[in-house]
Amino acid sequence: xxxxxxxxxxxxxxxxxxxxxxxxxxxxxxxxxxxxxxxxxxxxxxxxxxxxxxxxxxxxxxxxxxxxxxxxxxxxxxxxxxxxxxxxxxxxxxxxxxxxxxxxxxxxxxxxxxxxxxxxxxxxxxxxxxxxxxxxxxxxxxxxxxxxxxxxxxxxxxxxxxxxxxxxxxxxxxxxxxxxxxxxxxxxxxxxxxxxxxxxxxxxxxxxxxxxxxxxxxxxxxxxxxxxxxxxxxxxxxxxxxxxxxxxxxxxxxxxxxxxxxxxxxxxxxxxxxxxxxxxxxxxxxxxxxxxxxxxxxxxxxxxxxxxxxxxxxxxxxxxxxxxxxxxxxxxxxxxxxxxxxxxxxxxxxxxxxxxxxxxxxxxxxxxxxxxxxxxxxxxxxxxxxxxxxxxxxxxxxxxxxxxxxxxxxxxxxxxxxxxxxxxxxxxxxxxxx
Numbered sequence: 001x002x003x004x005x006x007x008x009x010x011x012x013x014x015x016x017x018x019x020x021x022x023x024x025x026x027x028x029x030x031x032x033x034x035x036x037x038x039x040x041x042x043x044x045x046x047x048x049x050x051x052x053x054x055x056x057x058x059x060x061x062x063x064x065x066x067x068x069x070x071x072x073x074x075x076x077x078x079x080x081x082x083x084x085x086x087x088x089x090x091x092x093x094x095x096x097x098x099x100x101x102x103x104x105x106x107x108x109x110x111x112x113x114x115x116x117x118x119x120x121x122x123x124x125x126x127x128x129x130x131x132x133x134x135x136x137x138x139x140x141x142x143x144x145x146x147x148x149x150x151x152x153x154x155x156x157x158x159x160x161x162x163x164x165x166x167x168x169x170x171x172x173x174x175x176x177x178x179x180x181x182x183x184x185x186x187x188x189x190x191x192x193x194x195x196x197x198x199x200x201x202x203x204x205x206x207x208x209x210x211x212x213x214x215x216x217x218x219x220x221x222x223x224x225x226x227x228x229x230x231x232x233x234x235x236x237x238x239x240x241x242x243x244x245x246x247x248x249x250x251x252x253x254x255x256x257x258x259x260x261x262x263x264x265x266x267x268x269x270x271x272x273x274x275x276x277x278x279x280x281x282x283x284x285x286x287x288x289x290x291x292x293x294x295x296x297x298x299x300x301x302x303x304x305x306x307x308x309x310x311x312x313x314x315x316x317x318x319x320x321x322x323x324x325x326x327x328x329x330x331x332x333x334x335x336x337x338x339x340x341x342x343x344x345x346x347x348x349x350x351x352x353x354x355x356x357x358x359x360x361x362x363x364x365x366x367x368x369x370x371x372x373x374x375x376x377x378x379x380x381x382x383x384x385x386x387x388x389x390x391x392x393x394x395x396x397x398x399x400x401x402x403x404x405x406x407x408x409x410x411x412x413x414x415x416x417x418x419x420x421x422x423x424x425x426x427x428x429x430x431x432x433x434x
Contacts, residue, residue: 003047005029005400007359010052011380012037014351015059015337019330021377027057029357032171032399037351050402054365055394056380058333059349060117060139060358061306062340065206065244065265065294068123070095070103070425072298080212080274080300088299092124092145093152094431099424100125104132106421107304109414112138113407114305114390117358117398118340118348120242120265120294122179122206124154126162134170137403137411139358141344142166143179143206146194151185156197163201173399175203180236182208183227184218191234204240204345207231210253211245212276228253237262242343244294247271247279254280258287263343266335268313269303270296278320281313281327292340293332305390306336314385329378329385357400362392 005028012025014037024040028047038044075087095103100123111119118139123129126142133140144154144162156178163176178198180186198205210216210227219227228249231237237260244265249257257264266279284291293309295301301309313335314327341349348358364372368387373379396404403411 004035004045005050005357005397005402006044006047007050007052007057007361008044010055010057010361011364012351013056013058013333013380013384015334016350016352021380023375025057027351027359029359029397029400032357034351034353034355034357034359036353050395052361054363056362056364056384057351058115058360058362058384059337059351059355060360060396060398061115061336062118062120062292062344062346062349063111063116063294063304063306064120064242064263064292064340064343065267065296066119066121067297068100068104068107068121068129069298070099070421070428073302074299074425074429076273076299076302080276081214083274083300089153090432091428094428095124096428097125097128099428100128101132102417102420102424104129105136105412105417107298108132108136108138108140109409109412109417110298110304112136112396112404112409113393114307115360115362115393115396116304116306117360117396118344118346120206120344126166126176130162130166130169130174133174135411137173137398137401139173139346139348139398141175141177141206143177145181146179146190147181147185148187148190151181153181153185154179156190156193160197160201163203167201167203171399177204177206180205180207182211182215183230184215188223188230188234191231191236195235198240204242205236205238206242207236207244209243209246210248211271212274213248216248226250226253228256232256232260239263240345244296245271245276245279246284247277249280249284251283254283254287254289257284257289262289264289264291265294265343266291266313267294267296267309268316269309270300272312272316274300278316281317282321290339290342291335292343293335307385307389310336310385329381332385333381357397359397360393361395362388363394366392368392
């Protein structure tokens, strides 16, 4: 094992149970684990030193609902159903393995540049996604876009095959879950089989639920139950299930989520851009649900910057409820770190000894953090959520490996990735237009 990585002299925003913010602190990483978190003045072990003077040191962000994206900014002026039918589904049906690989590298590189160390990614061509995640070094939970056969997406057999090839690869950084596209493209039989497969494989489920009012009305008309009611009846819900969006949950459905311990991925920016509404997150939190944050997809967000999602997530709820006391900065940062890690059962989300060494550094010598009162944790939290962006991230570390160092990638040729992703988009788009 190499010498410890010693991140010294930083402002440590630990996100631990006590909410400690340590000015001039040190994080010691040995292998893939954080072994020490030290206050200023403590004896620091010898090792490879990363001087974090003038930087905030945080646990890596967890993007709890994610789609690799090829067509960012393309045909993004439409409401959800029309957008899906005219843009999203045609593009992902026309995917080839090479296009998926470069799309994944472009997606993951933007996330890492913005301080995201874990993605919960539902897409197609999981062999290509696994290759990309292994190469670039990100922590990735992958799932297929499973639907009934007539919709020409993925099958449970595809998902099982991907699990057997990729689950646990890259030293455990890559996991595979069972993915369900959404209930308008599913049947009760498919949902029951998905739960059975997840249980047989010992893995979790990633699903879209109650994203739009149209979805709720379609499922009600087709099955006589609301989406979350159908998911509960077929066994989908549970602590190992991440339910994305959940914009249109009824009181009874919130209770179902609580009773089953289902994890919620809140995607405020995407929900607003697609005109789907504002999720009842205050009620979810009051019910004791665990809520993390996701960007969704760059096609319906245009950015993979989770700092932007944190800010918008707070502001949209304050505006909607006319209550400036909602969703304070530490709450939002907790959703993007601790809550996301908890939802996936990961030992990340905190700067705490024993946790996985997923760590990011942000430059405090920047207009976004000016002015900053020394020692004032509340002032720092405010800047992190309401002023900072991914552009402030200087270093991103996953499993103790520095993947972004002084804003330069260490594992990929970024220029090649961007060029190949663009070429892939144009090739797939031409295929769609034929």
